[in-house]
Amino acid sequence: DQQVKQNSPSLSVQEGRISILNCDYTNSMFDYFLWYKKYPAEGPTFLISISSIKDKNEDGRFTVFLNKSAKHLSLHIVPSQPGDSAVYFCAASDGSSNTGKLIFGQGTTLQVKP
């Protein structure tokens, strides 16, 4: 049972344009969401997070939107740069469980073309 789903395995965007990566979840107990970026041969690195009490969080070129009624979140990258090319994972946690357990999606490979 995949509780966190990233339905697009890949996305290709032109440099300077907006990249939108989507993520859906099924567990209504999730209350904290994170995005990670992963380059080959490296571990994932934290990008941005959002608590369920918010619907938007912004950090530089990265903005995460949360739609709780639709159980959907998205990551916007504006403007996209070639260095953003990587695999992006969304992850969710149930804060009430008080453990370090994150549920990850399958990942979306973003390619930003110069």
Place this chain on the structure above:
Amino acid sequence: KAGVTQTPRYLIKTRGQQVTLSCSPISGHRSVSWYQQTPGQGLQFLFEYFSETQRNKGNFPGRFSGRQFSNSRSEMNVSTLELGDSALYLCASSFKGPWGEQYFGPGTRLTVT
């Protein structure tokens, strides 16, 4: 501040053997989580340790086990290896839990032949 380190980086084992992977968290971090990454499956949670206690465990068979030492370093062990255990094993540390974000190591690439 030094990042999360994992040893070894690469490992080749044969079916039926056992393997032990090591993870050293960021100094001061008490929570260590382990994940398995395989193509098409994303990262799947194995277990998490906090102050030497396992707080949560994922849906993996009992062949997968772990432990944490008093200095927060952690090890995971896989016994009776199967071909399907070939994967990238990632360790992540955080101060107390996922809401403060987790810091990942580079992973150990395990190949079972």
